[in-house]
Amino acid sequence: MKFSYETKESYAEVKADGRLNMVSAPELREFVSELISDGSTRIVVNLEQAVFMDSSGLGALIGCLKAARQAGGDLRIAAVQPQVKMVLQLTSMDKVLTPYATAEEAFSND
Template sequence: MDLSYEVKDSYAEITAAGRLNMVSAPKLRELVAEVVAAGTSRIVINLQETAFMDSSGLGALIGCLKAARQAGGDLRIAAVQPQVQMVLGLTSMDKVLTSYPSAAEAFGDD
């Protein structure tokens, strides 16, 4: 998985391309911790190119959500693809992790 991030005006966008599984999940947690430590706690994870996610990846997203909220911000996900949507739905985590059509819309209202 390739992870990168870009700090925008009011949030940071993390792009996760590839498979979010037990190999890459710890790397996502580390990156989000770095972004939060650097002072940005409003984070959107762009999942446009995330073709696969397992329960380890889901656990990482939930951990990252907690980290962002503890820092006074939030974590949202965008451009969710079918397999990721399936995992979110089967685990009812689609009610916890708010999904937006695009990264730009995730914090568009606040």
């Protein structure tokens, strides 16, 4: 899986490309942790190119969400694909990590 980021006006957008599984989950945690350390605490994870997520990947997103909130910010997800949406719904985590249609929408109301 590949991660990249782009700093926008009011948030940082992390793009995840590939499979978010037990191999790549620690990489996501480290990637987001570094962003937060560098001062970006409002983060959108764009999952448009994330074709797969398992419970390890979900755990990493939850860990990143907690880290962003502890730093005074927030983490949101956008552009989820059907498999990722299914995992969020089956685990009822779509209530905590509510998917936004696009990265732009994620922080548009605050």
